[in-house]
Amino acid sequence: MKIPVIIDGQLVKVEKGTSVIKAAGIAGITIPTLCYHDALKPYGACRICMVEVIYQKQRRVVTACNFPTEAGMEVHTDTAKVREIRRMVIRLLLARCPDVPILKKLAQSMGIEDIKLKQKDEKECILCGLCVRFCDEVVGANAIGLSNRGIEREVTTPFKVLSGTCIGCGSCTYICPTGCIEMVVDGEKTGMRMEMGNISIDPCQDNYECETCDVDKEFMTTVKRVFAEFRNKYSSH
Amino acid sequence: MDAQVLDRILDKYAYRHSDIIEIMQDVQRIENYLPMESLSYISERLELNLARIYDIATFYKAFSLKPRGKHVIKVCCGTACHLSGASQSLDQITRQLGIEEGETTEDRMFSLETVNCLGACALAPVVVIGAEYHDSADANKIDKLLSGYKVNGESTD
Ligand code: SF4
Ligand code: SF4
Ligand code: FES
Ligand code: FES
Numbered sequence: 001m002k003i004p005v006i007i008d009g010q011l012v013k014v015e016k017g018t019s020v021i022k023a024a025g026i027a028g029i030t031i032p033t034l035c036y037h038d039a040l041k042p043y044g045a046c047r048i049c050m051v052e053v054i055y056q057k058q059r060r061v062v063t064a065c066n067f068p069t070e071a072g073m074e075v076h077t078d079t080a081k082v083r084e085i086r087r088m089v090i091r092l093l094l095a096r097c098p099d100v101p102i103l104k105k106l107a108q109s110m111g112i113e114d115i116k117l118k119q120k121d122e123k124e125c126i127l128c129g130l131c132v133r134f135c136d137e138v139v140g141a142n143a144i145g146l147s148n149r150g151i152e153r154e155v156t157t158p159f160k161v162l163s164g165t166c167i168g169c170g171s172c173t174y175i176c177p178t179g180c181i182e183m184v185v186d187g188e189k190t191g192m193r194m195e196m197g198n199i200s201i202d203p204c205q206d207n208y209e210c211e212t213c214d215v216d217k218e219f220m221t222t223v224k225r226v227f228a229e230f231r232n233k234y235s236s237h
Numbered sequence: 238m239d240a241q242v243l244d245r246i247l248d249k250y251a252y253r254h255s256d257i258i259e260i261m262q263d264v265q266r267i268e269n270y271l272p273m274e275s276l277s278y279i280s281e282r283l284e285l286n287l288a289r290i291y292d293i294a295t296f297y298k299a300f301s302l303k304p305r306g307k308h309v310i311k312v313c314c315g316t317a318c319h320l321s322g323a324s325q326s327l328d329q330i331t332r333q334l335g336i337e338e339g340e341t342t343e344d345r346m347f348s349l350e351t352v353n354c355l356g357a358c359a360l361a362p363v364v365v366i367g368a369e370y371h372d373s374a375d376a377n378k379i380d381k382l383l384s385g386y387k388v389n390g391e392s393t394d
Binding site: 149 | 273302
């Protein structure tokens with residue numbers, strides 16, 4: 001069933017339950033995002049996609065990436081309030097990771113010059129969870145996860161030991177918006193490993209040849225090839 | 238931990254993913270902490286990804302990935318307890334057992350932890366050893382308590 005939604009004064013018809021961000025996309029309106037990816041379930045972590053919606057006479061601020069549309073909903077993606085919230089989010093993220101290009105770019109486009117908050121030591125991960133979710137939902141390797149909480153929350157392999165399931169596809173490197181997972185090419189057998197600060201995610205050093213290994217080699221080769229193609233195709237931008 | 242024991246726990250919860258916290262609590266009740274091998278085994282049997290389990294294990298303060306002693310000592314350092322001298326109590330324990338906060342004695346008898354308010358402020362300073370609450374636990378009282386535990390602990394071991 002299609003329902004009418006008004007986005008920035010523009011009427012669009014979408015399937016009921018479509019997220020605000022997808023509806024906006026149909027209307028040709030782009031909302032900034034950091035933790036959202038088409039191929040993954042929405043996660044609502046970065047809060048940069050905030051918009052105002054008016055539904056049944058109630059006005060509220062919601063995250064566009066995971067908020068479902070309803071018939072007759074009015075969405076405003078660029079109000080003063082929305083802009084203020086986004087600026088605050090960017091300030092907070094920049095306070096955590098002052099050197100991340102994508103954050104700097106967003107800050108510039110929003111007219112933020114000084115970061116008034118105290119800056120922490122250098123840490124580039126914004127905890128958007130894209131790498132973790134991609135490794136889980138698309139690759140299916142589940143090699144990395146989030147752990148701890150509060151200021152100690154971080155991306156790591158379980159128990160911070162070498163992963164037995166990372167296939168070295170490099171998807172996490174590719175998808176990370178801040179570029180904090182680096183693919184390091186060395187090592188004779190596997191050729192590469194992912195590095196993030198002091199955490200290193202290594203694909204199997206024995207090339208998945210042990211008798212007890214669960215990883216399907218053929219599947220892995222295919223995945224690797226697909227991602228290599230994917231990366232080559234998009235590495236130009 | 239024995240695979241059989243783990244299987245029994247998993248059976249008890251009918252291999253439900255939604256009961257992962259209860260499962261982990263059961264393991265910790267027996268082992269006093271969550272051994273890595275046990276979590277890996279659970280992950281395999283439940284077909285629940287280990288990264289997720291590790292997330293849960295590190296998220297909740299109640300879970301420990303490090304072996305803990307037979308008796309876990311919790312010193313309350315909440316406001317009321319702090320004002321009535323919790324830090325002296327903590328010092329006393331540190332001196333007497335030779336371990337810092339977050340550590341376990343070599344004989345694996347005691348682990349030392351601090352908490353923020355146990356909801357028993359009227360009894361400040363509060364120290365919990367195992368499941369027992371001790372009120373007005375100043376350095377003197379702690380000295381006696383721990384000596385008692387040590388004698389008992391050693392004679393029963
Ligand atoms: S390189 Fe390893 S950790 Fe990264 S997405 Fe691929 S399997 Fe997951
Ligand atoms: S490492 Fe990158 S993709 Fe993963 S959570 Fe951090 S910022 Fe996001
Ligand atoms: S894109 Fe919506 S919260 Fe990150
Ligand atoms: S502060 Fe210690 S019990 Fe409340």
